Amino acid sequence: MLKIINVHKTFNTGTINEKKALCGIDLHIKEGEFVTVIGGNGAGKSTVLNMIAGVYPIDAGKIILNGENISRKPEYARAKYLGRVFQDPMKGTAAGMEIEENLALAYRRGRKRTLKWAISKEEKVKYQEELKKLDLGLEDRLSSKVGLLSGGQRQALTLLMATLQKPQLLLLDEHTAALDPKTAAKVLDLTETMIAEHNLTALMITHNMKDAIRLGNRLIMMHEGRIIYDVQGEEKKNLQVKDLLAKFEQASGGEFANDRMMLA
Amino acid sequence: MSGLLLSMQGAVSQGVLWGIMVLGVYITYRILDIADLTVDGSFALGGCICATLVVGAGWNPILALIASMVSGLVAGAITGFLHTIFEIPAILSGILTQIALWSINLRIMGGKSNIPLLKSDTVFSWIVDATGLTQSQVSVMVGIIVAVLMCVLLYCFFGTELGAALRATGDNEDMIRALGVNTKRTKMLALMISNGLVAFSGGLVCQSQKYADINMGTGAIVIGLASIVIGGVLMGRLHSFGSKLSSAVVGAVVYFLIRAIVLRMGMDANDMKLLSAIIVAFALWIPVATNKWRIKRSYSEGGN
Numbered sequence: 001m002l003k004i005i006n007v008h009k010t011f012n013t014g015t016i017n018e019k020k021a022l023c024g025i026d027l028h029i030k031e032g033e034f035v036t037v038i039g040g041n042g043a044g045k046s047t048v049l050n051m052i053a054g055v056y057p058i059d060a061g062k063i064i065l066n067g068e069n070i071s072r073k074p075e076y077a078r079a080k081y082l083g084r085v086f087q088d089p090m091k092g093t094a095a096g097m098e099i100e101e102n103l104a105l106a107y108r109r110g111r112k113r114t115l116k117w118a119i120s121k122e123e124k125v126k127y128q129e130e131l132k133k134l135d136l137g138l139e140d141r142l143s144s145k146v147g148l149l150s151g152g153q154r155q156a157l158t159l160l161m162a163t164l165q166k167p168q169l170l171l172l173d174e175h176t177a178a179l180d181p182k183t184a185a186k187v188l189d190l191t192e193t194m195i196a197e198h199n200l201t202a203l204m205i206t207h208n209m210k211d212a213i214r215l216g217n218r219l220i221m222m223h224e225g226r227i228i229y230d231v232q233g234e235e236k237k238n239l240q241v242k243d244l245l246a247k248f249e250q251a252s253g254g255e256f257a258n259d260r261m262m263l264a
Numbered sequence: 265m266s267g268l269l270l271s272m273q274g275a276v277s278q279g280v281l282w283g284i285m286v287l288g289v290y291i292t293y294r295i296l297d298i299a300d301l302t303v304d305g306s307f308a309l310g311g312c313i314c315a316t317l318v319v320g321a322g323w324n325p326i327l328a329l330i331a332s333m334v335s336g337l338v339a340g341a342i343t344g345f346l347h348t349i350f351e352i353p354a355i356l357s358g359i360l361t362q363i364a365l366w367s368i369n370l371r372i373m374g375g376k377s378n379i380p381l382l383k384s385d386t387v388f389s390w391i392v393d394a395t396g397l398t399q400s401q402v403s404v405m406v407g408i409i410v411a412v413l414m415c416v417l418l419y420c421f422f423g424t425e426l427g428a429a430l431r432a433t434g435d436n437e438d439m440i441r442a443l444g445v446n447t448k449r450t451k452m453l454a455l456m457i458s459n460g461l462v463a464f465s466g467g468l469v470c471q472s473q474k475y476a477d478i479n480m481g482t483g484a485i486v487i488g489l490a491s492i493v494i495g496g497v498l499m500g501r502l503h504s505f506g507s508k509l510s511s512a513v514v515g516a517v518v519y520f521l522i523r524a525i526v527l528r529m530g531m532d533a534n535d536m537k538l539l540s541a542i543i544v545a546f547a548l549w550i551p552v553a554t555n556k557w558r559i560k561r562s563y564s565e566g567g568n
Contacts, residue, residue, distance in 0.1 A: 053442070079444030092442075094435035097428075105432055108425060110444040115421075118428035161443075 001201055002029040002052070002169055007061030009047055009225075021047040023225040025061070029169075029203065029218075033232075034195055036212040037205045038244070039222035040252070045205045048222070049171045052203070054078045066168060080110020083162030083200075085155065085175040092158030095147035099138060099157065102146055103127045106161035130160055134190065152183030156190055163194050170195065172204040188215070209241045223251045268528065273400050275524035279517030280407030281468045282487060284414055286495075288336075288461035289488030290512040295422075296434040296454045301358035301485055305365030306339040306459040308481030310466025312369045315379040315476030318386070325387045329467045336463025337456045339365060344452035369478055378477040386471035403472045410468065414461065415509045421457075422505060430454050483537045490540050491515035493547035494522075 009022040022044050029035060037045050051058050052065075054075040063071045070078050086092050093102050104119040104127075124142060131139040134156050138149075146154060155175060162170060172191065176184035192215060195202050206212050212219055219236050221229035221244065228251045231239065285307055292300035310332035317323040317331055339361060346357035373379055391402045421427045432440040433450040441447050462484070470476040495515025499507055523536055531539070 074446070076441050076444050076446045079442055082442075084442045086438075091436070091438055094432045094439055096435045097432060101428060104425075105428060105440065105443055108443070113425040113429045113445065115424045115426055118423055118425050 001031045001033075001066060002027070003062070003064040004028075004048070004052070005062040005064070007048075007051060007063065008059045009044075009051060009056075010059055013059075020225055022051065022058075025225070025227060027220070027227060029201060032199060032201055033218050034200075034202045034216035035204070035218045035220060036216045037203060037220050037222065038207070038209060038212045040248070042224075043222040044225040045222050046173055047225075049084075049173050049203065049205065052078075052169070053082055053084060053171060081168040083109075083165075083167030083170045085158050085162050085170075085172045087174040087177050089151040089154040089158070089178055092161065093146045093154050095145065097146060098143045099131070099146055099149075100124060100127055100142040102157065103130075103161060103164060106164050109165045109167075130164065134160060150183075152179050152187060155179060155183075155187050159187065159190055159194060163198055163200065166198055166200070168201065170200045170202040172202060174205045174207060177207060191215075209244050213239045213241065213244070221247060221251075223248070270400070271524045271528060272521065273404065275520040276517055277400050277403030277407055277472065278469075279520035280404065280411050280513060281465060281472055282520065283407070283411050283465075283491070283513035283516035284468065285462045285465035285484060286488045286491040286512040286516040287411075287414055287418060287509065288458040288465070289485065290492055290509065291418075291454055291458040291461070293489065293492060294434075294508075295431055296451065296458075298354040298434075298451075298455075299358070299485070299489075300343065300455060300458060301355060302339055302343045302361045302365075302455070302459055303358070303462050303485045303488060304481040304483065305362035305369070306336045306462045306481070307466040307469075307484040308369050308476075308478060309335050309339055309365050309372075310463030311470035311476040311480050312372045312379075312466075312478070313463070314467035314470045315381055316372050316374075318384045318471070319379055319381055320374070325385055325390070325471055329387070329464060329471070332467030333460045333464040336459040336461070336466075339463065340456035340459030341452060343459070344455040347455070348448035348451055366478070373476070373478065377479075378475055381471065381474045381476075386474070387468075388472050399472075406472075407468070411513045415506065415513065418509055419506045426450075426453075483540065486537065486540045486544055487516075487519065490544045490547070491519045493544060494518050497547070 004025050004027040007022055007025045011019045011021055025048060037048070039045050050056060052063060054070070054073060058071060061071070062069055065081055070081070084092070094105070100119055104123060107123065127142060128139045131142070136153050136156055138153065138157065146157065149157065159175070175191070176187050179187060188211060191204070194200070202216070204216065213236070217236065218230070218232035219239065220227050229247050285303070289300070289303055292298045313335045314328045314332045317328040318325055323331070343357045343361045346352045346360060347354050352360070370377070388399060388402050388406060391397070391406065392399055395402070397405070422431060429440060429445045430450045430453060433445065433447050433454070437447050466481065469480070492512055492515055495511035495518070498514060498518065499511035502508070502511070526539065527533055527536070
């Protein structure tokens with residue numbers, strides 16, 4: 001489904017701030033896999049997601065999605081395959097536009113924008129039904145500005161927007177990290193439901209090791225631009241947080257104790 | 265008293281005709297969140313093209329207005345090109361086009377700095393001849409019809425898929441790119457539509473005042489911003505998109521009314537640009553100041 005082959009990325013090449021973000025990433029994801037990604041700050045987790053989405057070009061390697069080499073396609077052209085939710089709840093929605101307008105923009109992800117009306121009547125009914133499933137009372141506020149919603153509501157809406165038009169791959173970049181624990185749990189539940197309901201293939205970055213173990217059917221751990229641990233099936237189900245900690249300590253030589261992953 | 269009324273009528277007619285330019289500025293400044301300084305150049309461009317075609321080439325005045333609009337589309341495309349392909353900051357891209365247009369406008373007018381349309385037919389003279397109304401009544405009438413038409417067209421356009429993508433580009437560029445929109449293209453399109461309207465307005469103003477001048481666009485952007493700010497203050501409570509568009513035109517009318525009044529009170533016409541700049545500066549400062557004042561007032565050392 002998704003094949004990442006020997007992808008390299010260095011930021012600020014040739015300057016004092018040179019940073020090797022990805023050093024030869026190889027990753028094959030199969031249809032229907034829900035992969036959780038963990039790793040310390042600067043491990044390259046977000047960079048992997050941004051490379052897949054095409055936020056910046058890669059230095060070397062190939063990214064192949066369903067047989068198509070998308071390595072050199074611009075971000076907007078890859079959008080038709082990808083649903084994305086960002087860490088910052090402000091980033092995934094347009095604050096000055098109405099809830100239904102945001103949904104209509106997302107419903108047309110990857111399609112040519114024409115001079116037809118931006119929202120049809122039938123769509124509004126569909127949106128109302130979909131919003132009801134979020135159980136946040138948004139179904140009665142279709143024409144409210146998104147800027148009036150809380151961070152959790154906005155993130156739930158972004159999640160709905162990302163899946164409204166079934167994506168080939170769903171990219172979740174620490175999408176609950178900026179929310180309070182209760183809201184984060186709710187958004188995470190929604191994520192699980194949506195992925196199961198639509199049978200989505202997903203890649204989710206998280207800083208919470210318990211979530212990483214509990215959710216999904218595959219887990220990868222990154223460190224300094226490399227994938228250092230890749231586990232699935234029974235082995236993943238039996239994983240404990242202490243196993244992951246041990247694994248990480250082994251890879252990083254003890255520096256892990258300082259990392260914010262400890263807090264999770 | 266009749267003198268006052270007459271100058272008020274003149275002000276309203278100028279207001280609606282310039283209001284079409286303000287609609288253009290509204291698209292870039294409010295919707296795209298860019299201050300596009302091409303406006304000064306493209307307004308004069310519209311006027312110069314219109315005058316040259318009507319006087320020099322004997323064109324039908326309506327066709328000349330269409331040519332004005334097209335020239336504005338091209339000017340906007342150039343700014344868009346500088347901004348999206350050369351990746352020059354929007355303000356600087358606008359300034360570059362504006363400066364370049366000054367030379368181009370002089371070339372268009374064959375090196376002359378102004379062209380009078382005294383003996384030529386204009387849209388306005390046609391209607392004056394046909395109806396017997398005064399020049400300024402006809403200007404008000406034509407201005408209102410065209411302004412309403414443009415508001416309706418823009419309202420419809422921004423309600424389409426493409427228009428919504430354009431609004432989203434101004435609201436959250438990263439998001440709409442993640443939803444598959446080439447934001448370079450939407451920005452280019454917005455700049456083109458905006459400057460098309462501005463140049464069209466320049467052509468209308470040129471026909472109504474019966475001359476085109478190389479300097480007729482100087483300070484247009486400030487007039488545009490002042491009108492948007494005034495319109496926002498007067499109609500800020502209305503939230504529908506249609507009322508926001510019309511607030512731009514209403515703002516322009518009020519701006520020219522204020523101008524007519526202060527001029528009648530004896531202010532030097534040349535000081536008007538200074539006054540406009542001061543109005544805009546204060547209007548932009550007021551929200552900042554009230555916010556700071558609120559924060560200061562809500563602070564207490566002991567907490568509640």
